[in-house]
Amino acid sequence: MNQSMNQLNELIEITRDGQHFYQHALTEVKDTELQHLFRDLAQAKTHIIQALSVKVAANHQQPAQGGTLAGSMRELYTDTRARLGDPDKVYVEQLEQMEDRIVQAFEDALSAAEPDVRALLAIELPKLRACQERMRKLRGDL
Template sequence: MNADNVNNIIKVLNSGKDFYQHAIDKVDNSGLVMVFRSMVDARNNALIKLQPFAQMTDGEREAGDSWVVKAREAYADLRAALSKDPDHTYIEQLEEVEDKTLVELKTALNKTSEPLYAAVLKEVHSDIKLCHDRMLNLQKITA
């Protein structure tokens, strides 16, 4: 198990959770608010599952953020301010965060030989894949 991998995943999950919480305050559609809240819950669950591995490798919980996701959040705010459909802008950018999260999970899965960590990564990957697919469908519906 690689400390950098688990920390990178946690940072992306933290930033993604923050971005969804931010987007909840920015969208007008109550259905989107419910979806975004479910995405926050999925990330909280993933963090609960992964934090013990960060503690095993670093001796402490990872609390950082991903600057890539934070930059995407700022970009989404700018684009939404200029858009005729700000809700779609947030959906589009959050779907990109889902892509980034899946990439980090796949990278960690490919680099680990620790069976318990691999099992947890597969479980988290499955949960995040569902989030990704949901956001991708929303993106297609609102396009």
């Protein structure tokens, strides 16, 4: 597998971490507005994963199917913290950090990507930044 496709698969895994985390969090929080927001943000991640997967598959490679160990560990850590405190606040805080991680990974990849991959990342990055901003605003409101 070439470097560009490895890079895209890493981004798929990191984005899937966010998708899974939002899906999990929406079952853990009680606030219906948060549940709706988390569902929307999980869906946004799904669309980005699909776009990246299409590019990987078009290059005759297998798109990544899972997430990362770091993503699983963050979810476990958050579940533990949520049991000890305010679940809504804990999930919002941790999901905002997850958004930061995803955006940083895309920005890092963008600077080193080949032109065709750079074009794809440039399309998807504003969507991720919008998700990140929604979480930042939400965290600031809590």
